[in-house]
Amino acid sequence: MGKGDKRSKRGKIFRGTYGKRRPRKKKEKEQKEEQKEEEQQEA
Template sequence: MGKGDKKTKRGKIYRGTFGVRRPRIKKKVSIENKISIDNKAEAK
């Protein structure tokens, strides 16, 4: 168990993959981005 193990968190980090042990972190849309998008829509 370690770097070579596909099922451990350390193994996932080593291989650069994602799964149950190491889920992807989803990016949150910031309020600033929403405001700037609305302003661009109004400018047209």
């Protein structure tokens, strides 16, 4: 579990890759759209 481990978050950061343990951050626009959809479903 370190920088050489492909499956750990630290290893992903070291390699510059993404995956289940290190998902990509969503853009603000996408987050706002998702919040609107969730609010509509609740009402």
